[in-house]
Amino acid sequence: MGKRSREEEDEAAAKERPTKCTRSSTDDLLSKLSDELILRVLAFLPVSQLAVCQRLSSKYHTLAGDSQIWKSHYYNRFVRPRASRLPGLKELDDSSHSLHFASKASRWLDDEHLVERGRKTNWKRQYKLRHNWTKGTCAVNEIPVAEEAAVPPLLVQMHDGIIYMADQTDGLRAWTAQGERKLIAQRAFEKDHGPPTALAIDTQQHPEPTSTLLVGFQDGAFAMYALQVDEEKFVPRYGHEASSNGVVSAVAVAYPYAVTMTATHLMSLYRFSRQADKAETEMLDPPRLLYSLKSHNVWPPLSTSLRKSERNITISIAYALPTYLSGWTVGIQEVKLDLTGKLLDSRLASAIDQHYRPLAFSLPPMMQHLPLPVSGSLATATMMEMRHIHSKPTSLSYTHPYLLVSHPDNTLTLYLVTSNTESLCISAGSRLWGHTSSVSGAHVAARGKAVSVSRRGDELRVWELEGGFASTAARKRLASGELSVQIRAEKRVMHEAAQAGLDLTSVGSAAPDKADDGTEDGAAELTLTRGWIGFDDEQVVVLKERSGGRQALVVYDFT
Template sequence: MASSFPYLLMVTAHKALSLYKITTEIRSSANPKSTRKAQLLASLKADSILAPMSLSLRVTAAEIISSIVYSFSHIGCGWSLGIQELHFNKDGEQVSSRLATTVDSQYGITSPRPFATSRGTFGLSLEAEYGGALDAPSILHQKPPTSVSYSHPYLLTSHADNTLTVYLVVSSTTSLYVKGGRRLWGHTSSVGTVQVSDRGKAISVSSHGDEIRIWELEALISTFGAPRVLKEESIQVSPEDQKSATNEGLGILSVVPRCEIRGSPSTATSIPQHIPDIRDCIGFDDERVLLLRESRLGTQSIELYDFT
C-alpha cells in the first residue's frame, strides 16, 4: 500500500492495482458524527506481479501520480528495476502512463532517452542505439533484490550481498528517467529490508534483524559520478540484547505472536532463540522502527524498536 491523503493505492495478490479516495460523510445535522469511506476511483489488472516491489503515490494540483517499481532480469546487467508511472486526474481517469528502468544508470549512461514500450524490443534497442556492444555495467546484480523502496525521488534496493543501491528518479512533465546509481556498503550480513522517505532518510535492516543502519541519502546524491570515498556512510543502531532489554525496558518493546492477538491481552514476550527473518519494514521515524518478522512456518510478529 501507499497513501497520500485522501488517496490510497493498493496492490493485491490477485494482480489488481486499485486507487481509492477516502471521503468523509456527515450523517445528519441531528447526528453530526462523521464516517469515512473508501471510494474506488480506478482499478487496473497486471499480467504478472513479482516480489519484491514498491508502490508510491503523490498528488499535485491537477493529477494523482502513482508509481509501481518492480524487478526484472536483464541479459546485460543482471537484475534491474522498472518503474511504471500512472497519471490520473482527480476523478480517477487515467491520463497517461510512462516507463523507465535503471539499465542506463547501471551502465553509467546519464542522458535521458525515450523508453521502448515494446517488451520484446527493449533488449535489442540498447545495443542498437549505442552502436554495438556496451561496456560492462558498473552496477551488476546477479540475484534479485531482497527489498525495494521508492519515495520520490529516492529509489533504494537491498541485496543479499550485504549492500544497498540508491538511485535518483527524475520525473518531469515531459520525461521519466533514472539518474545515477551508487552501491552502499556498511552491513556485515545480508540486508533483508529497506525503506526510504522523500526527505532522503533511509533505514536498512539485516535479514535477522540484528543490525539496523540509518542512512542520509541527500548528501550521497550529490556525489553521483564521482569516485567513491571510503568512509562510513551510515550510522549503525544496535538493539539491546534480550537481557538488557528486559532489565532496562529498551530495545524491543513487544513481540506478540499473531495467534495471541485475538485472545486475551498478553505481556511482552522475549525473542525466541532462532529468530525468524525480517519480512518488511512497516515504518520508521526519527525515534522508532516498526518491523514485521515471519518464520518459516508462517507465524508472524511485529516488533517496535525505540531508540530514544
C-alpha cells in the same frame, strides 16, 4: 605516669590530625552578572561544556538549558550544512548567528514543523534526538505480538507514533510506539475473505485524531477502516466484495482516493464521495472506479504510492524488473490523472543502462548455480560482479525521489528518480556497503534518511543519503564508508514481555541455539526478519521472528 589533663589530650589529638587544605577564596564573578549577560556568555560554549554547566546548580541548570541556545547549536550542526547545499541559497552570515530560513528552504529541509507558529519546541531534546541518530545510540524494547508466525506473514505499518498490524487470527491491531507501549485497539475482520495480504495508512494531515487504513485480502476484496485514537477503537467504513482479479498484492490510500494492485498486475484507482453529513462511524457509499491499468512487466518486490494535489493525482509503482541476459534491475511506472479520473500521462522508466551487459560479458541467470571457472575469458572478479547484478532484490522502498533496493549479497543500491513535465528517468545506481550479512529489508524517507536490517535481525544501519552522490563530497563519503552508522543499543525488557514469558536475548549479542531445523550449519537462528522495517523521527520498529515461530516488534528508541 600521671594522668594527662583534657587540655593536653586535645592538643595531642590536634597534632595527629592532618592539616586541612585551605581553598582559594576567589570571587565568583560570573554569578554576579545578570541572567541576560550569563546567557550571552553561555551562548559561546560548546555543547559538552553546556552539559557540565547544567550540573552546577539549579540556576545554571535553567540558564544552560535555555531553548534559544540549544536552537542555535541545533541549526549550526544539523541544518546549516544541509542548507548550504540548496541551490540559490546564500551562505548565512555566521557572525550574526541568524536563524532565519525562507519557507521554501524550510520545506526542502523538512524542518518547518519545528518552527511553526504556536508550537513550542524543546530544542535541547531535539538536539539530543538528532545526536543519538548520528551516533546510532538508542534503547531497545520488545512488544510480543504472536506465539507463532502468521501465514501469510503479519502485515505491519507505522505512522505518527502508532504501529498497525493485520493478520487473519487477530485481525487489526494498533499499538502505541511512544511512552507506555500498549495495545490501544483491536478488531476482527468483518467477513471471511481469507488472510490480509496488503496494508496501507493514509499519511495526510487531518485535523481530527483519526487515521484511515486500507486492507487488501487474498480473495481480491479490500476494506477501509478508521482508527479513532481518542476512543481507542477501529470503525469499519467500507467493505468491497471479492474479485476475480486475484490476490490484492499492494494498496495505497490518500482519502478520498484509494489504489489497489493485484497479483495479476491490475492497478485500479477508486474515489470515495465526500459525505460531510455522515459521521465518521457510518459506512461509506461504494466508491467509483476512476481508472484501471494492466501491466505486464511488474515483478515483486514492489512499492505503490499515491500522491494527490489540487489539480491531479499521481500513482507511482516501483518494481523489480527481470532483463534478458542481465539479471534484475528496477523500473518505475508513473500514471497521472486529473481529479475526475481522466488519464493525463503514463510514463515508464528503468535503470537498464546501469545493469546492461553485452552478450560477451554477461552470464545468463540460469547459470548462476555453476561454480566459478578457474580460467577463461571472465575473470573471477567480473564473474562475482555478474552474480551480484543477477541477484533478485530482497526488498524495495520508494519515497520520491529516493529508490532504495536491498540485495542478498550484503549490499544496497540507491537510485534517484527525476520526474518533471518533460521526462521520467532513473539515475545510475550507487552501491552501498556496510552490512556483514544478507539485507532483508530497508526503508527510505523523503529526506534521504534510510534504515536497513539484516536477515538475522542482529544488524541495523542508519543511512544519510540526502542528495544522492552527484557531488564530489558525496562521492568521497560513499567511498570512505561514512554514509551509515550501525545502531548499538542496550536492551530494556518490557514488563509485558516478561509476563508473556518470552525468551528475549540482547540485540547484537545473540548466539544460535543448537537445534536441527534445516537452517545453515544445522543451527537455528534466534531471530529472523521478514523484510519489514519502519521508522519515524524518534524510533525504528522491526518485526522479528524467533526460531520457534514467536514474533515480536522490536522498538529502537532514540529519545
